Amino acid sequence: MAERCAVIGIGQTHHKESRPDLSLAGLVREAALRALEEAEMTFADIDAVVLGTAPDMFEGVAMPELYLADALGAAGKPIFRVHTAGSVGGSTTIVATHLVQAGVHQKVLTVAFEKQSEANAMWALSPAIPFQPQLVAGAGGYFAPLMRSYIRRHDAHPDTGCVVAVKDRDNGLLNPYAHLHLHQTLDEVRASPMLWDPIRYSETCPSSDGACAMVLVNDANAARVDNPAWVLGTSVRTERTFFAGRDQVNPVAGRQCAKDVYDQAGITNPLREIDCAEVYVPFSWFEPMWLENLGFCEPGEGWKMTMDGKTRRDGVCPFNMSGGVMCTNPIGASGMIRFAEAARQVRGTADAHQIDGARRALGHAYGGGSQFFAMWVVGSERP
């Protein structure tokens, strides 16, 4: 690629169940101004804006990028909207990265958001369309059978999902931006109501209002800060929801996406060469599933890594240091929050949830029926 790309500013809102104090415009602006402040820039410095959010039905605002242009200082500048379901926060960041890498723009602001309190994602996921069988189970009901398949395929320990929930919530206690701040014991998670067998209430993500923003720049502008996060690789892959022989537990698109991003970053052994990973885990059982899909271990070993504590902050493979989606889920922004956390780690700006000495980190997002994947690897050293 022609140009290097680096993150020099990261901002996010304080994520909450509801932010009635802010309009959509106010929400994205809060995140954008924090990112600009960290980059020591103003809107005037920005060449283009790339915006992402979940499908319009999640909020009932069609083409929000038009309404939000003023709030993001985009008048007279290119503004793009990216649209890839739950992975959108990741793919939005990647589109912004590509604009820099391609040499089209030098300084790009990227923003993703969701104000879940204004609508109902479960409703948006279950429309009764004529002729089509309704997804009668809701989001968790779609994914729960995949988890049952995972558990059966690998004879996984039934507590694995509960262990992830306890770990991610404890991590969230260290993150002032997280929506949920709660310590739960393993017994408390085990005792929480079963919503969609095998998913318990405490094994699901919350529904949040929030936004995230980053300033991405080319080589010449990276020196504006002394700790840029360098983009070492980006990748997006997609597959259909249903096709004969589809592996829904360990989707091929996810494996291909991981291989592509590792190849770009020169990574051959992710477990050894990646210091920490912030991965889209909206239901706790996705941690062991993605550990395997992302190549941190062989299929069947993911749940053992979780149960052995290897994904804890002090483990060999810290997963979701910020508390992850299990603590914060403004859907459209969730992928970008993952990418931003990876960048914060390698910049050394992750505050109380910093992993000491993190030099290379993975950011991951997925969406739809485990079918849209977006990933990046960022590092502290200029490639």
Place this chain on the structure above:
Amino acid sequence: MSEPLRAPYVLEYTFRRTPGPIMGRFLDGLRYETLEGVKTADGRVLFPPREYDETGTAVTNEWVTLRPFGTVRSWSWVEQPRTDHPLSKPFAWALVQLDGADTSIVHAVDAGDAKHMKTGMRVRVRWAHHKSGTVKDIECFEPHSLVMPAPSRLEFEVYPGRHYTAYLKALEEGRFIGGKSGADGKVYVPPRAADPTNGQPATEYVDLADTGVLTTFTVVRIPFPGQKLDPPYCFGAIVLDGADMPIYHLISGVPYDQIRMGMRVKAKWKPREQWGPSLENILYFEPTGEPDVPFEDYAEHL
């Protein structure tokens, strides 16, 4: 002893009241939906205005226009309103401090139910339609939220397409069909115009049984908007005999704790006269009672 005598008595007279310059200005303002507080000598804003503050000092003639929003400082719920009460349905008497005022006004809050009342809640003025220059020009206060309704409605015409139509027509006759591309192609249910893995156009329909194997499932125990059934209910993936991919449907006719991966199941159809072009002709899938299918035989469909 006989009942003591009794008779009704109404004491009523058309008194007049001189509100004075301070209260008069306040009440005149209400008639025109204007809320004004008056400043005390020490700079506080009294709403409702009074002529003399609690220290006995006359207030100034400085007036402050207030917006019709405030905060509930205390309240008491009235479950059975009396005839002269401002509202005929249950309401709260509350102390409401308008934004910018240093004192509170006693007035009614129409919150519908006591569970919606909270000290510290935000309220706004609801004006009476007919105004007479009294405190009743404020009909009451009502809960105020910064969130406004924004309903949306779109109308569509849905065309399911040629192959999906064939699938639904077959269901109307009580049959399942799949489609495949070439003699050794994978069998898709519902049939598709092409095999999505290689783009080969579909060449033929194949008849499928209404029996199959339950590969995986969940028991839904949570209510959510748009849901057609009351939880709990079981939702599972069924690979029909002769098909190469699952369809999704309800599993019933068996206690939830006896539902297993690999269980053989059969469609439970509605009475024939209720059939239409829909998968809803099938109420659910239920166990056939045959032995379970070994995991290896359906593992590729997970």
